[in-house]
Amino acid sequence: xxxxxxxxxxxxxxxxxxxxxxxxxxxxxxxxxxxxxxxxxxxxxxxxxxxxxxxxxxxxxxxxxxxxxxxxxxxxxxxxxxxxxxxxxxxxxxxxxxxxxxxxxxxxxxxxxxxxxxxxxxxxxxxxxxxxxxxxxxxxxxxxxxxxxxxxxxxxxxxxxxxxxxxxxxxxxxxxxxxxxxxxxxxxxxxxxxxxxxxxxxxxxxxxxxxxxxxxxxxxxxxxxxxxxxxxxxxxxxxxxxxxxxxxxxxxxxxxxxxxxxx
Amino acid sequence: xxxxxxxxxxxxxxxxxxxxxxxxxxxxxxxxxxxxxxxxxxxxxxxxxxxxxxxxxxxxxxxxxxxxxxxxxxxxxxxxxxxxxxxxxxxxxxxxxxxxxxxxxxxxxxxxxxxxxxxxxxxxxxxxxxxxxxxxxxxxxxxxxxxxxxxxxxxxxxxxxxxxxxxxxxxxxxxxxxxxxxxxxxxxxxxxxxxxxxxxxxxxxxxxxxxxxxxxxxxxxxxxxxxxxxxxxxxxxxxxxxxxxxxxxxxxxxxxxxxxxxxxxxxxxxxxxxxxxxxxxxxxxxxxxxxxxxxxxxxxxxxx
Numbered sequence: 291x292x293x294x295x296x297x298x299x300x301x302x303x304x305x306x307x308x309x310x311x312x313x314x315x316x317x318x319x320x321x322x323x324x325x326x327x328x329x330x331x332x333x334x335x336x337x338x339x340x341x342x343x344x345x346x347x348x349x350x351x352x353x354x355x356x357x358x359x360x361x362x363x364x365x366x367x368x369x370x371x372x373x374x375x376x377x378x379x380x381x382x383x384x385x386x387x388x389x390x391x392x393x394x395x396x397x398x399x400x401x402x403x404x405x406x407x408x409x410x411x412x413x414x415x416x417x418x419x420x421x422x423x424x425x426x427x428x429x430x431x432x433x434x435x436x437x438x439x440x441x442x443x444x445x446x447x448x449x450x451x452x453x454x455x456x457x458x459x460x461x462x463x464x465x466x467x468x469x470x471x472x473x474x475x476x477x478x479x480x481x482x483x484x485x486x487x488x489x490x491x492x493x494x495x496x497x498x499x500x501x502x503x504x505x506x507x508x509x510x511x512x513x514x515x516x517x518x519x520x521x522x523x524x525x526x527x528x529x530x531x532x533x534x535x536x537x538x539x540x541x542x543x544x545x546x547x548x549x550x551x552x553x
Numbered sequence: 554x555x556x557x558x559x560x561x562x563x564x565x566x567x568x569x570x571x572x573x574x575x576x577x578x579x580x581x582x583x584x585x586x587x588x589x590x591x592x593x594x595x596x597x598x599x600x601x602x603x604x605x606x607x608x609x610x611x612x613x614x615x616x617x618x619x620x621x622x623x624x625x626x627x628x629x630x631x632x633x634x635x636x637x638x639x640x641x642x643x644x645x646x647x648x649x650x651x652x653x654x655x656x657x658x659x660x661x662x663x664x665x666x667x668x669x670x671x672x673x674x675x676x677x678x679x680x681x682x683x684x685x686x687x688x689x690x691x692x693x694x695x696x697x698x699x700x701x702x703x704x705x706x707x708x709x710x711x712x713x714x715x716x717x718x719x720x721x722x723x724x725x726x727x728x729x730x731x732x733x734x735x736x737x738x739x740x741x742x743x744x745x746x747x748x749x750x751x752x753x754x755x756x757x758x759x760x761x762x763x764x765x766x767x768x769x770x771x772x773x774x775x776x777x778x779x780x781x782x783x784x785x786x787x788x789x790x791x792x793x794x795x796x797x798x799x800x801x802x803x804x805x806x807x808x809x810x811x812x813x814x815x816x817x818x819x820x821x822x823x824x825x826x827x828x829x830x831x832x833x834x835x836x837x838x839x840x841x842x843x844x845x846x847x848x849x850x851x852x853x854x855x856x857x
Binding site for chain 1: 593595615618619620621623625627628629630631632633634638642643645646647648649651685687689690691692717718721722723
């Protein structure tokens with residue numbers, strides 16, 4: 291670093307190493323996301339409330355989900371899936387919509403950070419926020435008596451579910467942010483989130499939906515919910531649901547690649 | 554360059570010397586930003602070639618971007634990001650950034666470093682935008698209307714900074730619709746209007762009046778009716794008298810030692826009090842008005 295005096299501005303251009311750029315971008319985005327009250331509400335507060343409320347109320351009314359597993363063991367993975375969905379779809383779509391609006395993406399477009407680096411930074415930022423969510427929701431689940439399946443299989447299966455779920459929802463979120471104006475993105479992303487929360491088989495298992503469950507399992511929310519539940523209940527990857535998420539990811543990426551405008 | 558069927562920039566040829574300040578001057582909608590954004594690789598020219606530092610802004614974008622600094626016209630930051638956070642972020646994307654604290658101090662951003670971007674004043678946002686363009690130590694900076702919305706103090710600070718950049722070997726290309734800014738700063742001025750270059754040269758070349766002199770008279774109250782004609786009569790047939798607005802007149806023509814005295818006597822006879830009476834070379838504004846054909850085209854032109 292040099293002094294701000296004569297000769298200060300003598301050109302010495304160059305981009306930072308790409309990994310440094312991506313990490314900087316990811317930390318910046320994660321920080322902004324966690325600092326934003328509405329985003330934090332969506333990412334952490336609502337899932338925790340759903341978990342506590344669901345477990346308490348469910349136990350009080352003796353909710354029957356068609357399995358013999360404790361309710362908390364079913365709801366905690368479901369709420370984790372909800373949290374992944376809220377971050378990778380709703381938060382990402384809203385943030386990107388406003389980045390376009392405020393010219394942030396345009397500004398970064400003139401910096402050394404390439405488009406692919408920006409995208410990588412966004413995915414990494416989602417990962418950071420998801421780590422916070424996992425920690426908080428996992429801790430609340432533990433307090434409520436959650437006992438996940440132990441072992442390497444669980445970790446692998448959960449990792450696959452997060453990865454595929456994030457890919458699917460992030461590509462769909464970017465699609466929404468790319469085609470709609472910022473305010474419309476805000477409205478649409480929240481509405482879709484609420485609809486999927488209520489009828490997407492994300493928090494509650496497919497069995498709770500009766501015949502509709504056969505439809506819901508093809509939704510990205512249903513597939514993600516099942517994949518996370520299978521990981522923590524049975525400790526194995528739910529290949530079929532992961533496959534459904536992959537299809538959504540391909541669909542979302544294709545749509546985004548065709549329609550997304552950076553400005 | 555065209556947007557839809559509207560041609561924004563057409564047949565523009567201009568080149569920029571290394572280590573100089575070049576001003577692209579023109580009224581609003583003249584195509585200044587389009588020209589700049591084509592150089593920055595944001596837009597692909599439908600015709601013609603653009604080379605920046607010898608590189609194609611679209612094909613060689615990856616090589617070009619680290620070497621240039623860009624100041625956009627407004628915005629370009631997250632609404633919730635703090636001013637210094639944003640500047641530091643851009644600095645981290647570069648290999649040899651300037652010291653951000655000193656740069657911020659230099660641009661008067663010290664006191665608003667923790668202010669979220671959306672609460673910065675227009676001038677502060679502009680200065681942050683300039684800081685973001687400079688922090689990566691570029692060889693070439695494009696600054697789009699750098700002082701729009703700044704107070705006189707901020708404007709002067711910015712001018713000083715741009716001169717210092719030139720002294721340190723940075724090439725500066727700026728757009729402006731402030732005539733005085735171009736006159737004050739630029740080594741080379743390109744005047745464009747409706748997407749076409751209408752004049753270019755150094756400010757001196759552009760304003761050189763040759764043997765003719767220009768007298769500018771500004772008065773405190775609107776001129777009486779028929780002022781133009783009577784002043785012309787008083788000065789003789791060789792002069793041209795133009796009413797610039799209701800309180801200012803420009804006289805061009807052959808000057809002799811009696812010219813000023815004649816104007817001054819005319820004021821006395823017509824009971825008008827001069828606010829200023831200057832004799833000298835044409836200002837860039839005169840050139841601009843001549844070239845764009847009068848006042849109605851120059852509505853976008855403002856005085857500093």
